[in-house]
Amino acid sequence: QVQLVESGGGLVQSGGSLRLSCAASGRTSSINNMGWFRQAPGKEREFVAAISWSGGHTDYADSVKGRFTISGDNAKKTVYLRMNGLKPADTAVYYCNADGYWSGRYYPHPSNWGQGTQVTVSS
Numbered sequence: 027q028v029q030l031v032e033s034g035g036g037l038v039q040s041g042g043s044l045r046l047s048c049a050a051s052g053r054t055s056s057i058n059n060m061g062w063f064r065q066a067p068g069k070e071r072e073f074v075a076a077i078s079w080s081g082g083h084t085d086y087a088d089s090v091k092g093r094f095t096i097s098g099d100n101a102k103k104t105v106y107l108r109m110n111g112l113k114p115a116d117t118a119v120y121y122c123n124a125d126g127y128w129s130g131r132y133y134p135h136p137s138n139w140g141q142g143t144q145v146t147v148s149s
Contacts, residue, residue, distance in 0.1 A: 028137075036146070038145075040113060059124070061076030062120060064121065074107070
């Protein structure tokens, strides 16, 4: 079983920046991919970014390309999301996912989700 704990959310003005962190614990030895998703009120959860240590690549949703950067520490099974140029449309609960699989894009593991961290961007 994998436990994920996110941190770093908060309230920021439009154009501002935040850095989210997610640390995995428990059965982490098989984790080669981690990703970020978000869910705004009344909307479905959507992909934001993912990183593959085994494949050595990253992927981003079109809506965040050029503004968000995902990075991580494979040894610590920790992933970060640096968010610059935040917009009110980025307001959502951000969730971390681990040990999904990669086939053209990142598919989340159905069970390995964090509790989420709220990001609110004011205009």
